[in-house]
Amino acid sequence: MSDAYDLIVIGAGMAGTSAANKCAAQGWRVAIVDELPYGGTCALRGCDPKKILRRGAEIIDAARLLDGDGTHDGETSIDWSDLVRRKRRFTERIPAALEEELIGNNVATLHGQAQFVGRQEVRIDDRVYTSKKFLVATGARPRTLEFPGAEHVIDSTSFLDLDRLPKRIVFVGGGFISFEFAHIAARAGAECIILDHGPRPLRGFDEELVRRLVRRSEQAGISVLRNTSVDRVEPRQAGFVVLVATDGTTSTIDADLVVHGAGRVAALDDLDLEAAEVAYGSRGVTVADHLQSPTNPAVFAAGDAADTAGRPLTPVAVFEGKVAASNMLRGTTTAPDYTGVPTTVFSIPELNRVGLLEDEARAQGFDVHVRFTDTSDWYSSYRVGETESAAKIVIDTATDMVLGAHLLGHGYSELINTFGMAMKLGLTTRQLKSVTATYPSLGSDLGSML
Known part of the structure; x- marks a missing residue:
């Protein structure tokens, strides 16, 4: 088998697979590679499994809202282990099904860590592949936490795969992940605390609506601490102690689990983009409006791995992948249209x-x-x-x-x-x-x- 391709896609999430299928359908010789199971964050470690777990929380909440007003809550409860098993029945079938689809579309499916060794060459394990074009679509990873004891904090992937839900959970950060997971965990019986370092959480949303959501969160048993930073996390014989500073005052919080919800950055660390002379930053690969690297025209980027005007959302990754593919196929410079993306x-x-x-x-x-x-x-x-x-x-x-x-x-x-x-x-x-x-x-x- 020749190791030369028209396009090598690095990352088998939504951006990468949409681009690979589009270019292969036009007769290009395409390969896709990922060191993780195919499917990406959304399908395997994010949006989809999260909402499967959320369904249990929705049912509990719905029962409580009407309890004594036409229905009786009674013994309705979440069995966390059963709910996670239901989630796994969905996620476990995705990698094989997605790879089978790619193969059926004449995309070569590779596995391993891709690393650039030249402007148009990557090494995957011990084998070097060349390509006329590359698409970097490696998604994002949790932002590195700087406080002592950060190694004791689990990320969102690990939370979604917990076999047992601990009783006391602290979420670091006041963004999407912390609020979504806390609303699930609270309905499953956990005591949840969200720590936000700023004066208000969810800063990208309307302030009045956020205030109302915080009020509703507190009614559901979730504490939201503002202007609070983590000084350190210390393990104890039973759980952890989280040392925090709130408006200059220090205090401690006992927890059985501490979860990272403090943002994500582009997952580019292992690609050695310098070897390909590709410019990048914490927001991703530096690209022109049409998603092409200005420092290496052979390289495009899309999704959370690209520094674009689009939000880090799955639908954005999908259409960025398709736009990048179209520009590669046609030699055009069309920019994605982000109008009306909710x-x-x-x-x-x-x-x-x-x-x-x-x-x-x-x-x-x-x-x-x-x-x-x-x-x-x-x-x-x-x-x-x-x-x-x-x-x-x-x-x-x-x-x-x-x-x-x-x-x-x-x-x-x-x-x-x-x-x-x-x-x-x-x-x-x-x-x-x-x-x-x-x-x-x-x-x-x-x-x-x-």
């Missing part, structure tokens, strides 16, 4: 954002109209017993188009997609309100939010 914190209830925050819109010079609505007493919230839900819609008064939508509520991760579609297609609020939705549904709430 993002969600899958807490209970869900926190969503698409487009600009209110202050961002004003800073960019838009004359905005902001429609804020507390939807806690709306039918869709009352029906399920949810006590915290709200919507903030940011509208450009000059064009009547949505600049941003921010939603907190049960099932609102589906409703945010409609706002994203409206932004992508340039629909006005008048056009959105003219649509008749099936009733009663979450979709029928949209018109009233505008």
